[in-house]
Amino acid sequence: MVKERGILNFRxxxxxITMMAVLAGCSTGTASKDSGAAAxxxxxxxxxxxxxxxxxxxxxxxxxxxGQLTGYDVELIREIDKRLPDYExxxxxxxxxxxxxxxxxxxxxxxxxxxxxxxxxxxxxLFNDEAYNIFPNKVVVSQxxxxxxxxxxxxxxxxxxxxxxxxxxxxxxxxxAHGNTIDIVYSGAGEDTITQIKTGRVDxxxxxxxxxxxxxxxxxxxxxxxxxxLSNSKVYFILNKDEQELKTKVDEALKSIKADGTLxxxxxxxxxxxxxxxx
Numbered sequence: 315m316v317k318e319r320g321i322l323n324f325r326x327x328x329x330x331i332t333m334m335a336v337l338a339g340c341s342t343g344t345a346s347k348d349s350g351a352a353a354x355x356x357x358x359x360x361x362x363x364x365x366x367x368x369x370x371x372x373x374x375x376x377x378x379x380x381g382q383l384t385g386y387d388v389e390l391i392r393e394i395d396k397r398l399p400d401y402e403x404x405x406x407x408x409x410x411x412x413x414x415x416x417x418x419x420x421x422x423x424x425x426x427x428x429x430x431x432x433x434x435x436x437x438x439x440l441f442n443d444e445a446y447n448i449f450p451n452k453v454v455v456s457q458x459x460x461x462x463x464x465x466x467x468x469x470x471x472x473x474x475x476x477x478x479x480x481x482x483x484x485x486x487x488x489x490x491a492h493g494n495t496i497d498i499v500y501s502g503a504g505e506d507t508i509t510q511i512k513t514g515r516v517d518x519x520x521x522x523x524x525x526x527x528x529x530x531x532x533x534x535x536x537x538x539x540x541x542x543x544l545s546n547s548k549v550y551f552i553l554n555k556d557e558q559e560l561k562t563k564v565d566e567a568l569k570s571i572k573a574d575g576t577l578x579x580x581x582x583x584x585x586x587x588x589x590x591x592x593x
Contacts, residue, residue, distance in 0.1 A: 362402045363560065365391055366413045366422035372528065373584050374428055375407075383407065386584035387426040390446060393576060397567040401560070414439075417554060424560070425552040430480050441550040442561050444568040446577060447585075449522035450543035450593040451484060456511050457536045462518055464541040469495040472516040474507050476500070481520040484545055508535045522547060524585055543593050 367375040367387060375385040383405060395403040406422055416422045418438065431441055455462045462468060465488055475482040477500040489496050499516050501507045508529060510516045521539070529535035553561055571577045578588045 360400060360402050362404055363424055364406050364422045365403050366406050366408060366416050366425045367391075367427050368410050368413070369407050370410070371427065372532070373586075375426070386447075386580055387428060389580055389584065390571070390577070391426050393571055393580070394564060394567045397570060398563055401563065414552075417552060420554065423553065423557060424564075428549050429552050430547055430549060432480060432483070435552065438555075440553045440555045440557060440561055442553070442565050442568070444565045444572070445548035445550055446568060447547075447549035447581070447589050448592050449524055449547040449549070449589055451481065451520055451522060451545045451547055452539040452543055453518050453541050454511075454521045454526055454537050454539050455518045456514075457538045459517070459538075462540060465492075465496070465544065468518055470497075471518065472497045472499050474499045474501050474510055474516040474519045476507070480547060485520060488544070505533075508533065508537070512536065520544065524587070524589060527586060546592050 367383075369375060369377050369383065371385065371387075373385055375383070375387050378384050388405070391403055391405070395401065406416075408416060410427060413422075413425050413427055414435070417425055428447065429435070429441075435441075453462065453465060453468070462471070473485055473496050475485050475498065482498070482500065485496070485498050489498060499510070501510065507516075507519050511519065512535075521537075523539050526535070526537050526539055530537060551564060553564075568577070572590065577590045581587065581589050
């Protein structure tokens with residue numbers, strides 16, 4: 315059963331108190347003791363997993379208008395929880411910047427927040443094997459731009475990417491292999507990227523269709539993707555390196571969730587399309 319830290323659940327608390335009151339009024343005979351011992355033994359076999367996630371990522375992990383934590387990553391964890399009876403997954407919400415440190419200090423056991431692989435993370439942590447999202451990375455330009463259709467068209471132009479981001483690594487590798495013909499500019503935030511493209515100070519960025527669809531809807535970014543996919547950004551859960559058994563179990567659950575179509579259904583429901591297969 316999934317639980318959520320930091321989110322009040324009055325109904326659950328009231329039910330628990332009511333049940334305890336009923337139990338307090340029961341006989342304290344042998345049968346009651348045996349039942350309690352059996353329940354305690356069953357509970358001891360279930361391992362609690364604290365899942366770190368956020369509340370500010372629309373459609374992925376956020377608080378809905380009823381005050382409940384939900385979104386694609388959240389509902390996927392709940393589905394995994396259903397299929398792993400030996401584990402109980404409990405959410406702990408926090409700012410994105412605190413997730414990796416919380417995992418490193420073992421305040422949480424797993425991160426569910428659309429995490430991609432990079433060398434720094436791989437050196438410290440363990441990623442599961444089964445990607446649960448695959449987003450094609452493409453060149454992104456203003457909707458008014460009719461001259462840029464690929465990386466080749468960016469020769470002598472400015473490409474903006476987030477500093478230390480996977481998009482930056484992709485751009486740098488492409489540039490190094492093609493004579494450094496693109497002027498790479500580094501941004502600090504998504505809003506800066508949108509503003510710079512809108513005002514014509516830079517010509518393009520690298521992102522995914524999912525991200526661009528959201529930005530166009532949320533802040534009227536007026537962006538579009540062009541050309542073929544440059545690469546596929548794959549999203550995984552992150553665990554500590556000593557959680558090999560949990561990793562194996564999560565991958566087993568994910569395989570079954572993919573096989574019966576549940577993952578594709580969740581992706582379409584929350585992300586607007588099936589982002590679970592490579593383009």
